[in-house]
Amino acid sequence: MRRKLAVVLAAAMLLTACGGGGDGESTDSRAGDQARKITVGVIPILDVAPIYLGVQKGFFAERKLEVKLELAQGGAAIVPAVLSGQFQFGFSNNTSLLLAQTRGLPLKIVAPGPSSTGVPGKDFAGVVVPENSPIKSSADLSGKSVAINTLNNISDTVVREAVRKAGGDPKTVKFVELPFPDMPAAVMNGRVDAAFIVEPFLTIARNQKGRDISSAYAEATPNLSVATYFTSEALLKSDPDLARAFTDAMVESQAYASSHPDETRQVLSTYTSIGAEIIPTLTLPSFPAEINRQSVQALADLALRDGLVTKAPQVDALFQ
Structure with a gap:
Protein backbone atom coordinates (compact mmCIF):
# COMPACT_ATOMS: atom_id res chain seq x y z
CA MET A 1 0.00 0.00 0.00
CA ARG A 2 2.85 2.38 0.87
CA ARG A 3 4.57 1.56 -2.43
CA LYS A 4 1.29 2.28 -4.28
CA LEU A 5 0.92 5.63 -2.52
CA ALA A 6 4.53 6.51 -3.31
CA VAL A 7 3.93 5.83 -7.01
CA VAL A 8 0.81 8.04 -7.02
CA LEU A 9 2.63 10.86 -5.25
CA ALA A 10 5.61 10.61 -7.57
CA ALA A 11 3.27 10.82 -10.55
CA ALA A 12 1.66 13.87 -9.02
CA MET A 13 5.05 15.58 -8.69
CA LEU A 14 5.81 14.79 -12.35
CA LEU A 15 2.45 16.14 -13.46
CA THR A 16 3.11 19.34 -11.54
CA ALA A 17 6.44 19.83 -13.30
CA CYS A 18 4.87 19.23 -16.72
CA GLY A 19 1.58 21.03 -16.19
CA GLY A 20 2.70 24.24 -14.54
CA GLY A 21 -0.29 24.27 -12.16
CA GLY A 22 -2.80 25.40 -14.79
CA ASP A 23 -1.73 29.06 -14.58
CA GLY A 24 -2.76 29.87 -18.15
CA GLU A 25 -6.44 29.01 -17.80
CA SER A 26 -6.95 30.80 -14.49
CA THR A 27 -5.13 33.94 -15.71
CA ASP A 28 -7.16 34.09 -18.94
CA SER A 29 -10.38 33.60 -16.97
CA ARG A 30 -9.91 36.89 -15.14
CA ALA A 31 -10.49 38.99 -18.22
CA GLY A 32 -13.50 41.28 -17.98
CA ASP A 33 -16.72 40.17 -16.34
CA GLN A 34 -16.87 36.74 -17.93
CA ALA A 35 -17.65 33.79 -15.70
CA ARG A 36 -14.52 31.89 -14.78
CA LYS A 37 -14.68 28.21 -15.61
CA ILE A 38 -13.39 25.84 -12.95
CA THR A 39 -13.36 22.08 -12.55
CA VAL A 40 -13.62 20.57 -9.07
CA GLY A 41 -12.74 16.96 -8.38
CA VAL A 42 -15.23 15.32 -6.02
CA ILE A 43 -16.31 11.85 -4.87
CA PRO A 44 -19.93 10.60 -5.20
CA ILE A 45 -20.65 10.51 -1.45
CA LEU A 46 -22.82 12.43 1.03
CA ASP A 47 -19.87 14.57 2.07
CA VAL A 48 -19.93 16.74 -1.06
CA ALA A 49 -23.66 17.50 -1.08
CA PRO A 50 -23.06 21.18 -0.17
CA ILE A 51 -21.09 21.94 -3.34
CA TYR A 52 -23.83 20.41 -5.52
CA LEU A 53 -26.40 22.42 -3.57
CA GLY A 54 -24.30 25.57 -3.88
CA VAL A 55 -24.08 25.20 -7.64
CA GLN A 56 -27.84 24.57 -7.79
CA LYS A 57 -28.58 27.63 -5.66
CA GLY A 58 -26.32 29.92 -7.68
CA PHE A 59 -23.79 30.68 -4.95
CA PHE A 60 -20.92 30.10 -7.37
CA ALA A 61 -22.61 31.88 -10.28
CA GLU A 62 -23.05 34.95 -8.06
CA ARG A 63 -19.27 35.04 -7.83
CA LYS A 64 -18.89 34.57 -11.59
CA LEU A 65 -17.76 30.96 -11.29
CA GLU A 66 -18.94 28.37 -13.79
CA VAL A 67 -18.40 25.04 -12.03
CA LYS A 68 -17.89 21.61 -13.56
CA LEU A 69 -17.99 18.85 -10.95
CA GLU A 70 -15.83 15.92 -12.00
CA LEU A 71 -16.45 12.60 -10.23
CA ALA A 72 -13.43 10.53 -9.18
CA GLN A 73 -12.97 7.37 -7.12
CA GLY A 74 -10.84 9.07 -4.51
CA GLY A 75 -7.98 11.39 -3.63
CA ALA A 76 -5.43 9.23 -5.45
CA ALA A 77 -6.90 10.57 -8.69
CA ILE A 78 -7.89 14.04 -7.48
CA VAL A 79 -4.54 15.13 -6.02
CA PRO A 80 -2.47 14.74 -9.21
CA ALA A 81 -5.28 16.26 -11.27
CA VAL A 82 -5.24 19.38 -9.09
CA LEU A 83 -1.44 19.60 -9.14
CA SER A 84 -1.36 19.32 -12.93
CA GLY A 85 -4.06 21.99 -13.39
CA GLN A 86 -6.60 19.55 -14.83
CA PHE A 87 -8.79 20.40 -11.81
CA GLN A 88 -8.59 23.81 -10.18
CA PHE A 89 -9.89 22.48 -6.86
CA GLY A 90 -10.39 19.09 -5.28
CA PHE A 91 -11.94 17.28 -2.33
CA SER A 92 -10.06 14.95 0.01
CA ASN A 93 -10.04 13.67 3.56
CA ASN A 94 -7.58 15.56 5.72
CA THR A 95 -5.30 12.65 6.54
CA SER A 96 -4.59 12.17 2.83
CA LEU A 97 -3.70 15.86 2.56
CA LEU A 98 -1.45 15.61 5.61
CA LEU A 99 0.34 12.63 4.08
CA ALA A 100 0.79 14.59 0.85
CA GLN A 101 2.16 17.56 2.78
CA THR A 102 4.86 15.46 4.46
CA ARG A 103 5.99 14.35 0.99
CA GLY A 104 6.38 17.91 -0.22
CA LEU A 105 3.37 18.12 -2.52
CA PRO A 106 2.42 21.81 -2.98
CA LEU A 107 -1.22 21.75 -1.85
CA LYS A 108 -3.27 24.22 0.19
CA ILE A 109 -6.61 23.76 1.97
CA VAL A 110 -9.01 26.52 0.92
CA ALA A 111 -12.51 25.59 2.11
CA PRO A 112 -14.35 23.49 4.71
CA GLY A 113 -15.93 20.13 4.01
CA PRO A 114 -17.84 17.63 6.15
CA SER A 115 -17.27 17.11 9.84
CA SER A 116 -18.36 14.57 12.39
CA THR A 117 -21.60 15.45 14.13
CA GLY A 118 -19.63 14.96 17.33
CA VAL A 119 -22.41 12.83 18.80
CA PRO A 120 -21.57 9.15 19.45
CA GLY A 121 -24.34 6.94 18.11
CA LYS A 122 -25.62 9.72 15.87
CA ASP A 123 -22.82 10.22 13.39
CA PHE A 124 -22.54 9.57 9.65
CA ALA A 125 -19.88 6.90 10.21
CA GLY A 126 -19.66 4.03 12.66
CA VAL A 127 -18.18 0.65 13.46
CA VAL A 128 -20.76 -2.04 12.75
CA VAL A 129 -20.89 -5.64 13.98
CA PRO A 130 -23.50 -8.40 13.55
CA GLU A 131 -26.47 -8.19 15.87
CA ASN A 132 -25.34 -11.26 17.87
CA SER A 133 -21.65 -10.28 18.08
CA PRO A 134 -19.98 -10.32 21.51
CA ILE A 135 -18.28 -7.02 20.60
CA LYS A 136 -19.92 -4.30 22.69
CA SER A 137 -17.50 -1.35 22.54
CA SER A 138 -14.34 -0.08 20.87
CA ALA A 139 -12.25 -1.78 23.54
CA ASP A 140 -13.57 -5.15 22.32
CA LEU A 141 -12.07 -4.55 18.87
CA SER A 142 -8.66 -5.54 20.26
CA GLY A 143 -7.46 -8.59 18.35
CA LYS A 144 -10.42 -8.41 15.95
CA SER A 145 -10.57 -7.86 12.17
CA VAL A 146 -12.05 -4.52 11.08
CA ALA A 147 -12.82 -3.58 7.48
CA ILE A 148 -11.83 -0.08 6.33
CA ASN A 149 -11.91 1.43 2.84
CA THR A 150 -8.22 2.42 2.66
CA LEU A 151 -5.30 1.17 4.73
CA ASN A 152 -2.96 3.64 6.42
CA ASN A 153 -5.35 6.56 6.24
CA ILE A 154 -8.03 8.35 8.26
CA SER A 155 -10.18 5.28 8.93
CA ASP A 156 -7.62 3.13 10.71
CA THR A 157 -6.23 6.05 12.72
CA VAL A 158 -9.63 7.08 14.12
CA VAL A 159 -10.57 3.46 14.86
CA ARG A 160 -7.24 2.95 16.66
CA GLU A 161 -7.80 6.11 18.69
CA ALA A 162 -11.33 5.03 19.65
CA VAL A 163 -9.92 1.67 20.78
CA ARG A 164 -7.11 3.38 22.68
CA LYS A 165 -9.48 5.77 24.47
CA ALA A 166 -11.80 2.89 25.42
CA GLY A 167 -8.93 1.02 27.09
CA GLY A 168 -8.22 -1.53 24.34
CA ASP A 169 -5.00 -2.28 22.49
CA PRO A 170 -5.04 -0.53 19.08
CA LYS A 171 -1.89 -2.36 17.93
CA THR A 172 -3.75 -5.67 17.86
CA VAL A 173 -6.58 -4.56 15.58
CA LYS A 174 -6.36 -6.34 12.22
CA PHE A 175 -7.45 -4.03 9.41
CA VAL A 176 -8.82 -5.41 6.14
CA GLU A 177 -9.20 -3.17 3.08
CA LEU A 178 -12.65 -3.38 1.47
CA PRO A 179 -14.80 -0.97 -0.57
CA PHE A 180 -17.62 0.57 1.46
CA PRO A 181 -20.38 -1.10 -0.63
CA ASP A 182 -18.95 -4.55 0.22
CA MET A 183 -18.77 -3.99 3.95
CA PRO A 184 -22.34 -4.77 5.12
CA ALA A 185 -22.23 -8.22 3.51
CA ALA A 186 -18.70 -8.86 4.78
CA VAL A 187 -19.83 -8.16 8.35
CA MET A 188 -23.03 -10.18 8.15
CA ASN A 189 -21.28 -13.15 6.49
CA GLY A 190 -18.51 -13.21 9.09
CA ARG A 191 -15.73 -12.34 6.66
CA VAL A 192 -14.65 -9.65 9.15
CA ASP A 193 -15.56 -9.10 12.78
CA ALA A 194 -16.51 -5.46 12.24
CA ALA A 195 -16.40 -2.66 9.68
CA PHE A 196 -15.94 1.10 9.88
CA ILE A 197 -18.69 2.26 7.51
CA VAL A 198 -19.94 5.63 6.31
CA GLU A 199 -23.40 6.55 5.07
CA PRO A 200 -25.36 5.35 3.15
CA PHE A 201 -23.77 1.96 3.83
CA LEU A 202 -24.07 2.51 7.58
CA THR A 203 -27.86 2.68 7.28
CA ILE A 204 -27.84 -0.30 4.89
CA ALA A 205 -25.86 -2.33 7.44
CA ARG A 206 -28.24 -1.36 10.23
CA ASN A 207 -31.19 -2.41 8.07
CA GLN A 208 -29.51 -5.81 7.70
CA LYS A 209 -29.46 -6.18 11.50
CA GLY A 210 -26.03 -4.71 11.96
CA ARG A 211 -25.29 -3.04 15.29
CA ASP A 212 -23.31 0.21 15.57
CA ILE A 213 -20.87 -0.11 18.50
CA SER A 214 -18.60 2.88 17.96
CA SER A 215 -18.71 6.30 16.30
CA ALA A 216 -14.97 6.47 15.65
CA TYR A 217 -14.98 9.95 14.10
CA ALA A 218 -16.85 11.38 17.07
CA GLU A 219 -14.80 9.43 19.61
CA ALA A 220 -11.36 10.19 18.15
CA THR A 221 -11.41 13.96 18.69
CA PRO A 222 -14.11 16.63 19.26
CA ASN A 223 -15.84 17.98 16.14
CA LEU A 224 -13.48 16.23 13.76
CA SER A 225 -12.99 17.96 10.40
CA VAL A 226 -13.05 14.88 8.18
CA ALA A 227 -12.38 16.40 4.76
CA THR A 228 -11.78 19.71 3.02
CA TYR A 229 -11.39 21.33 -0.40
CA PHE A 230 -7.90 22.14 -1.63
CA THR A 231 -5.99 23.67 -4.51
CA SER A 232 -2.40 23.90 -5.71
CA GLU A 233 0.06 26.48 -4.43
CA ALA A 234 0.59 27.47 -8.07
CA LEU A 235 -3.06 28.45 -8.56
CA LEU A 236 -3.20 30.20 -5.20
CA LYS A 237 -0.25 32.37 -6.20
CA SER A 238 -1.30 33.02 -9.80
CA ASP A 239 -5.01 33.67 -9.17
CA PRO A 240 -5.77 34.44 -5.50
CA ASP A 241 -9.07 36.10 -6.48
CA LEU A 242 -10.27 32.84 -8.01
CA ALA A 243 -9.37 30.93 -4.86
CA ARG A 244 -11.09 33.53 -2.69
CA ALA A 245 -14.27 33.38 -4.77
CA PHE A 246 -14.32 29.59 -4.52
CA GLU A 263 -32.75 20.19 0.44
CA THR A 264 -29.37 18.63 1.17
CA ARG A 265 -30.98 15.19 1.14
CA GLN A 266 -32.81 15.96 -2.10
CA VAL A 267 -29.63 16.88 -3.95
CA LEU A 268 -28.12 13.45 -3.18
CA SER A 269 -30.27 11.86 -5.89
CA THR A 270 -28.64 14.08 -8.53
CA TYR A 271 -25.13 12.62 -8.24
CA THR A 272 -25.34 9.36 -6.24
CA SER A 273 -27.15 6.06 -6.70
CA ILE A 274 -28.49 6.05 -3.15
CA GLY A 275 -31.98 4.56 -3.07
CA ALA A 276 -34.74 7.11 -2.60
CA GLU A 277 -36.27 4.92 0.11
CA ILE A 278 -33.31 5.33 2.49
CA ILE A 279 -32.34 8.96 1.82
CA PRO A 280 -34.78 10.29 4.49
CA THR A 281 -33.23 8.01 7.14
CA LEU A 282 -29.56 8.79 6.52
CA THR A 283 -27.50 10.60 9.13
CA LEU A 284 -25.93 13.61 7.44
CA PRO A 285 -22.47 14.90 8.33
CA SER A 286 -22.10 18.27 9.96
CA PHE A 287 -21.35 20.98 7.38
CA PRO A 288 -19.51 23.76 9.25
CA ALA A 289 -18.62 27.09 7.70
CA GLU A 290 -15.17 26.96 9.32
CA ILE A 291 -12.48 24.28 9.52
CA ASN A 292 -11.63 22.97 12.97
CA ARG A 293 -7.85 23.28 12.73
CA GLN A 294 -7.35 21.67 16.13
CA SER A 295 -8.97 18.51 14.82
CA VAL A 296 -6.69 18.55 11.75
CA GLN A 297 -3.76 18.80 14.15
CA ALA A 298 -5.19 15.82 16.05
CA LEU A 299 -5.22 13.84 12.79
CA ALA A 300 -1.60 14.84 12.19
CA ASP A 301 -0.66 13.66 15.68
CA LEU A 302 -2.44 10.35 15.12
CA ALA A 303 -0.73 9.86 11.75
CA LEU A 304 2.64 10.24 13.45
CA ARG A 305 1.72 8.14 16.47
CA ASP A 306 0.42 5.26 14.37
CA GLY A 307 3.32 5.29 11.92
CA LEU A 308 1.58 6.63 8.80
CA VAL A 309 4.36 9.23 8.57
CA THR A 310 7.92 9.34 9.84
CA LYS A 311 7.95 13.08 10.52
CA ALA A 312 5.30 15.34 11.98
CA PRO A 313 3.05 16.98 9.35
CA GLN A 314 3.17 20.79 9.34
CA VAL A 315 -0.51 21.58 9.69
CA ASP A 316 -0.14 25.36 9.36
CA ALA A 317 1.67 24.87 6.04
CA LEU A 318 -1.47 23.25 4.60
CA PHE A 319 -3.52 26.39 5.09
CA GLN A 320 -3.31 29.69 3.20
Whole structure:
Protein backbone atom coordinates (compact mmCIF):
# COMPACT_ATOMS: atom_id res chain seq x y z
CA MET A 1 0.00 0.00 0.00
CA ARG A 2 2.85 2.38 0.87
CA ARG A 3 4.57 1.56 -2.43
CA LYS A 4 1.29 2.28 -4.28
CA LEU A 5 0.92 5.63 -2.52
CA ALA A 6 4.53 6.51 -3.31
CA VAL A 7 3.93 5.83 -7.01
CA VAL A 8 0.81 8.04 -7.02
CA LEU A 9 2.63 10.86 -5.25
CA ALA A 10 5.61 10.61 -7.57
CA ALA A 11 3.27 10.82 -10.55
CA ALA A 12 1.66 13.87 -9.02
CA MET A 13 5.05 15.58 -8.69
CA LEU A 14 5.81 14.79 -12.35
CA LEU A 15 2.45 16.14 -13.46
CA THR A 16 3.11 19.34 -11.54
CA ALA A 17 6.44 19.83 -13.30
CA CYS A 18 4.87 19.23 -16.72
CA GLY A 19 1.58 21.03 -16.19
CA GLY A 20 2.70 24.24 -14.54
CA GLY A 21 -0.29 24.27 -12.16
CA GLY A 22 -2.80 25.40 -14.79
CA ASP A 23 -1.73 29.06 -14.58
CA GLY A 24 -2.76 29.87 -18.15
CA GLU A 25 -6.44 29.01 -17.80
CA SER A 26 -6.95 30.80 -14.49
CA THR A 27 -5.13 33.94 -15.71
CA ASP A 28 -7.16 34.09 -18.94
CA SER A 29 -10.38 33.60 -16.97
CA ARG A 30 -9.91 36.89 -15.14
CA ALA A 31 -10.49 38.99 -18.22
CA GLY A 32 -13.50 41.28 -17.98
CA ASP A 33 -16.72 40.17 -16.34
CA GLN A 34 -16.87 36.74 -17.93
CA ALA A 35 -17.65 33.79 -15.70
CA ARG A 36 -14.52 31.89 -14.78
CA LYS A 37 -14.68 28.21 -15.61
CA ILE A 38 -13.39 25.84 -12.95
CA THR A 39 -13.36 22.08 -12.55
CA VAL A 40 -13.62 20.57 -9.07
CA GLY A 41 -12.74 16.96 -8.38
CA VAL A 42 -15.23 15.32 -6.02
CA ILE A 43 -16.31 11.85 -4.87
CA PRO A 44 -19.93 10.60 -5.20
CA ILE A 45 -20.65 10.51 -1.45
CA LEU A 46 -22.82 12.43 1.03
CA ASP A 47 -19.87 14.57 2.07
CA VAL A 48 -19.93 16.74 -1.06
CA ALA A 49 -23.66 17.50 -1.08
CA PRO A 50 -23.06 21.18 -0.17
CA ILE A 51 -21.09 21.94 -3.34
CA TYR A 52 -23.83 20.41 -5.52
CA LEU A 53 -26.40 22.42 -3.57
CA GLY A 54 -24.30 25.57 -3.88
CA VAL A 55 -24.08 25.20 -7.64
CA GLN A 56 -27.84 24.57 -7.79
CA LYS A 57 -28.58 27.63 -5.66
CA GLY A 58 -26.32 29.92 -7.68
CA PHE A 59 -23.79 30.68 -4.95
CA PHE A 60 -20.92 30.10 -7.37
CA ALA A 61 -22.61 31.88 -10.28
CA GLU A 62 -23.05 34.95 -8.06
CA ARG A 63 -19.27 35.04 -7.83
CA LYS A 64 -18.89 34.57 -11.59
CA LEU A 65 -17.76 30.96 -11.29
CA GLU A 66 -18.94 28.37 -13.79
CA VAL A 67 -18.40 25.04 -12.03
CA LYS A 68 -17.89 21.61 -13.56
CA LEU A 69 -17.99 18.85 -10.95
CA GLU A 70 -15.83 15.92 -12.00
CA LEU A 71 -16.45 12.60 -10.23
CA ALA A 72 -13.43 10.53 -9.18
CA GLN A 73 -12.97 7.37 -7.12
CA GLY A 74 -10.84 9.07 -4.51
CA GLY A 75 -7.98 11.39 -3.63
CA ALA A 76 -5.43 9.23 -5.45
CA ALA A 77 -6.90 10.57 -8.69
CA ILE A 78 -7.89 14.04 -7.48
CA VAL A 79 -4.54 15.13 -6.02
CA PRO A 80 -2.47 14.74 -9.21
CA ALA A 81 -5.28 16.26 -11.27
CA VAL A 82 -5.24 19.38 -9.09
CA LEU A 83 -1.44 19.60 -9.14
CA SER A 84 -1.36 19.32 -12.93
CA GLY A 85 -4.06 21.99 -13.39
CA GLN A 86 -6.60 19.55 -14.83
CA PHE A 87 -8.79 20.40 -11.81
CA GLN A 88 -8.59 23.81 -10.18
CA PHE A 89 -9.89 22.48 -6.86
CA GLY A 90 -10.39 19.09 -5.28
CA PHE A 91 -11.94 17.28 -2.33
CA SER A 92 -10.06 14.95 0.01
CA ASN A 93 -10.04 13.67 3.56
CA ASN A 94 -7.58 15.56 5.72
CA THR A 95 -5.30 12.65 6.54
CA SER A 96 -4.59 12.17 2.83
CA LEU A 97 -3.70 15.86 2.56
CA LEU A 98 -1.45 15.61 5.61
CA LEU A 99 0.34 12.63 4.08
CA ALA A 100 0.79 14.59 0.85
CA GLN A 101 2.16 17.56 2.78
CA THR A 102 4.86 15.46 4.46
CA ARG A 103 5.99 14.35 0.99
CA GLY A 104 6.38 17.91 -0.22
CA LEU A 105 3.37 18.12 -2.52
CA PRO A 106 2.42 21.81 -2.98
CA LEU A 107 -1.22 21.75 -1.85
CA LYS A 108 -3.27 24.22 0.19
CA ILE A 109 -6.61 23.76 1.97
CA VAL A 110 -9.01 26.52 0.92
CA ALA A 111 -12.51 25.59 2.11
CA PRO A 112 -14.35 23.49 4.71
CA GLY A 113 -15.93 20.13 4.01
CA PRO A 114 -17.84 17.63 6.15
CA SER A 115 -17.27 17.11 9.84
CA SER A 116 -18.36 14.57 12.39
CA THR A 117 -21.60 15.45 14.13
CA GLY A 118 -19.63 14.96 17.33
CA VAL A 119 -22.41 12.83 18.80
CA PRO A 120 -21.57 9.15 19.45
CA GLY A 121 -24.34 6.94 18.11
CA LYS A 122 -25.62 9.72 15.87
CA ASP A 123 -22.82 10.22 13.39
CA PHE A 124 -22.54 9.57 9.65
CA ALA A 125 -19.88 6.90 10.21
CA GLY A 126 -19.66 4.03 12.66
CA VAL A 127 -18.18 0.65 13.46
CA VAL A 128 -20.76 -2.04 12.75
CA VAL A 129 -20.89 -5.64 13.98
CA PRO A 130 -23.50 -8.40 13.55
CA GLU A 131 -26.47 -8.19 15.87
CA ASN A 132 -25.34 -11.26 17.87
CA SER A 133 -21.65 -10.28 18.08
CA PRO A 134 -19.98 -10.32 21.51
CA ILE A 135 -18.28 -7.02 20.60
CA LYS A 136 -19.92 -4.30 22.69
CA SER A 137 -17.50 -1.35 22.54
CA SER A 138 -14.34 -0.08 20.87
CA ALA A 139 -12.25 -1.78 23.54
CA ASP A 140 -13.57 -5.15 22.32
CA LEU A 141 -12.07 -4.55 18.87
CA SER A 142 -8.66 -5.54 20.26
CA GLY A 143 -7.46 -8.59 18.35
CA LYS A 144 -10.42 -8.41 15.95
CA SER A 145 -10.57 -7.86 12.17
CA VAL A 146 -12.05 -4.52 11.08
CA ALA A 147 -12.82 -3.58 7.48
CA ILE A 148 -11.83 -0.08 6.33
CA ASN A 149 -11.91 1.43 2.84
CA THR A 150 -8.22 2.42 2.66
CA LEU A 151 -5.30 1.17 4.73
CA ASN A 152 -2.96 3.64 6.42
CA ASN A 153 -5.35 6.56 6.24
CA ILE A 154 -8.03 8.35 8.26
CA SER A 155 -10.18 5.28 8.93
CA ASP A 156 -7.62 3.13 10.71
CA THR A 157 -6.23 6.05 12.72
CA VAL A 158 -9.63 7.08 14.12
CA VAL A 159 -10.57 3.46 14.86
CA ARG A 160 -7.24 2.95 16.66
CA GLU A 161 -7.80 6.11 18.69
CA ALA A 162 -11.33 5.03 19.65
CA VAL A 163 -9.92 1.67 20.78
CA ARG A 164 -7.11 3.38 22.68
CA LYS A 165 -9.48 5.77 24.47
CA ALA A 166 -11.80 2.89 25.42
CA GLY A 167 -8.93 1.02 27.09
CA GLY A 168 -8.22 -1.53 24.34
CA ASP A 169 -5.00 -2.28 22.49
CA PRO A 170 -5.04 -0.53 19.08
CA LYS A 171 -1.89 -2.36 17.93
CA THR A 172 -3.75 -5.67 17.86
CA VAL A 173 -6.58 -4.56 15.58
CA LYS A 174 -6.36 -6.34 12.22
CA PHE A 175 -7.45 -4.03 9.41
CA VAL A 176 -8.82 -5.41 6.14
CA GLU A 177 -9.20 -3.17 3.08
CA LEU A 178 -12.65 -3.38 1.47
CA PRO A 179 -14.80 -0.97 -0.57
CA PHE A 180 -17.62 0.57 1.46
CA PRO A 181 -20.38 -1.10 -0.63
CA ASP A 182 -18.95 -4.55 0.22
CA MET A 183 -18.77 -3.99 3.95
CA PRO A 184 -22.34 -4.77 5.12
CA ALA A 185 -22.23 -8.22 3.51
CA ALA A 186 -18.70 -8.86 4.78
CA VAL A 187 -19.83 -8.16 8.35
CA MET A 188 -23.03 -10.18 8.15
CA ASN A 189 -21.28 -13.15 6.49
CA GLY A 190 -18.51 -13.21 9.09
CA ARG A 191 -15.73 -12.34 6.66
CA VAL A 192 -14.65 -9.65 9.15
CA ASP A 193 -15.56 -9.10 12.78
CA ALA A 194 -16.51 -5.46 12.24
CA ALA A 195 -16.40 -2.66 9.68
CA PHE A 196 -15.94 1.10 9.88
CA ILE A 197 -18.69 2.26 7.51
CA VAL A 198 -19.94 5.63 6.31
CA GLU A 199 -23.40 6.55 5.07
CA PRO A 200 -25.36 5.35 3.15
CA PHE A 201 -23.77 1.96 3.83
CA LEU A 202 -24.07 2.51 7.58
CA THR A 203 -27.86 2.68 7.28
CA ILE A 204 -27.84 -0.30 4.89
CA ALA A 205 -25.86 -2.33 7.44
CA ARG A 206 -28.24 -1.36 10.23
CA ASN A 207 -31.19 -2.41 8.07
CA GLN A 208 -29.51 -5.81 7.70
CA LYS A 209 -29.46 -6.18 11.50
CA GLY A 210 -26.03 -4.71 11.96
CA ARG A 211 -25.29 -3.04 15.29
CA ASP A 212 -23.31 0.21 15.57
CA ILE A 213 -20.87 -0.11 18.50
CA SER A 214 -18.60 2.88 17.96
CA SER A 215 -18.71 6.30 16.30
CA ALA A 216 -14.97 6.47 15.65
CA TYR A 217 -14.98 9.95 14.10
CA ALA A 218 -16.85 11.38 17.07
CA GLU A 219 -14.80 9.43 19.61
CA ALA A 220 -11.36 10.19 18.15
CA THR A 221 -11.41 13.96 18.69
CA PRO A 222 -14.11 16.63 19.26
CA ASN A 223 -15.84 17.98 16.14
CA LEU A 224 -13.48 16.23 13.76
CA SER A 225 -12.99 17.96 10.40
CA VAL A 226 -13.05 14.88 8.18
CA ALA A 227 -12.38 16.40 4.76
CA THR A 228 -11.78 19.71 3.02
CA TYR A 229 -11.39 21.33 -0.40
CA PHE A 230 -7.90 22.14 -1.63
CA THR A 231 -5.99 23.67 -4.51
CA SER A 232 -2.40 23.90 -5.71
CA GLU A 233 0.06 26.48 -4.43
CA ALA A 234 0.59 27.47 -8.07
CA LEU A 235 -3.06 28.45 -8.56
CA LEU A 236 -3.20 30.20 -5.20
CA LYS A 237 -0.25 32.37 -6.20
CA SER A 238 -1.30 33.02 -9.80
CA ASP A 239 -5.01 33.67 -9.17
CA PRO A 240 -5.77 34.44 -5.50
CA ASP A 241 -9.07 36.10 -6.48
CA LEU A 242 -10.27 32.84 -8.01
CA ALA A 243 -9.37 30.93 -4.86
CA ARG A 244 -11.09 33.53 -2.69
CA ALA A 245 -14.27 33.38 -4.77
CA PHE A 246 -14.32 29.59 -4.52
CA THR A 247 -13.77 29.70 -0.76
CA ASP A 248 -16.56 32.23 -0.24
CA ALA A 249 -18.99 30.20 -2.38
CA MET A 250 -18.13 27.00 -0.49
CA VAL A 251 -18.58 28.65 2.91
CA GLU A 252 -22.03 29.86 1.84
CA SER A 253 -22.84 26.41 0.43
CA GLN A 254 -21.83 24.70 3.67
CA ALA A 255 -23.91 27.09 5.75
CA TYR A 256 -26.94 26.60 3.49
CA ALA A 257 -26.63 22.81 3.57
CA SER A 258 -26.39 22.91 7.35
CA SER A 259 -29.56 24.99 7.72
CA HIS A 260 -31.54 23.19 4.98
CA PRO A 261 -31.11 19.44 5.60
CA ASP A 262 -34.16 18.48 3.53
CA GLU A 263 -32.75 20.19 0.44
CA THR A 264 -29.37 18.63 1.17
CA ARG A 265 -30.98 15.19 1.14
CA GLN A 266 -32.81 15.96 -2.10
CA VAL A 267 -29.63 16.88 -3.95
CA LEU A 268 -28.12 13.45 -3.18
CA SER A 269 -30.27 11.86 -5.89
CA THR A 270 -28.64 14.08 -8.53
CA TYR A 271 -25.13 12.62 -8.24
CA THR A 272 -25.34 9.36 -6.24
CA SER A 273 -27.15 6.06 -6.70
CA ILE A 274 -28.49 6.05 -3.15
CA GLY A 275 -31.98 4.56 -3.07
CA ALA A 276 -34.74 7.11 -2.60
CA GLU A 277 -36.27 4.92 0.11
CA ILE A 278 -33.31 5.33 2.49
CA ILE A 279 -32.34 8.96 1.82
CA PRO A 280 -34.78 10.29 4.49
CA THR A 281 -33.23 8.01 7.14
CA LEU A 282 -29.56 8.79 6.52
CA THR A 283 -27.50 10.60 9.13
CA LEU A 284 -25.93 13.61 7.44
CA PRO A 285 -22.47 14.90 8.33
CA SER A 286 -22.10 18.27 9.96
CA PHE A 287 -21.35 20.98 7.38
CA PRO A 288 -19.51 23.76 9.25
CA ALA A 289 -18.62 27.09 7.70
CA GLU A 290 -15.17 26.96 9.32
CA ILE A 291 -12.48 24.28 9.52
CA ASN A 292 -11.63 22.97 12.97
CA ARG A 293 -7.85 23.28 12.73
CA GLN A 294 -7.35 21.67 16.13
CA SER A 295 -8.97 18.51 14.82
CA VAL A 296 -6.69 18.55 11.75
CA GLN A 297 -3.76 18.80 14.15
CA ALA A 298 -5.19 15.82 16.05
CA LEU A 299 -5.22 13.84 12.79
CA ALA A 300 -1.60 14.84 12.19
CA ASP A 301 -0.66 13.66 15.68
CA LEU A 302 -2.44 10.35 15.12
CA ALA A 303 -0.73 9.86 11.75
CA LEU A 304 2.64 10.24 13.45
CA ARG A 305 1.72 8.14 16.47
CA ASP A 306 0.42 5.26 14.37
CA GLY A 307 3.32 5.29 11.92
CA LEU A 308 1.58 6.63 8.80
CA VAL A 309 4.36 9.23 8.57
CA THR A 310 7.92 9.34 9.84
CA LYS A 311 7.95 13.08 10.52
CA ALA A 312 5.30 15.34 11.98
CA PRO A 313 3.05 16.98 9.35
CA GLN A 314 3.17 20.79 9.34
CA VAL A 315 -0.51 21.58 9.69
CA ASP A 316 -0.14 25.36 9.36
CA ALA A 317 1.67 24.87 6.04
CA LEU A 318 -1.47 23.25 4.60
CA PHE A 319 -3.52 26.39 5.09
CA GLN A 320 -3.31 29.69 3.20
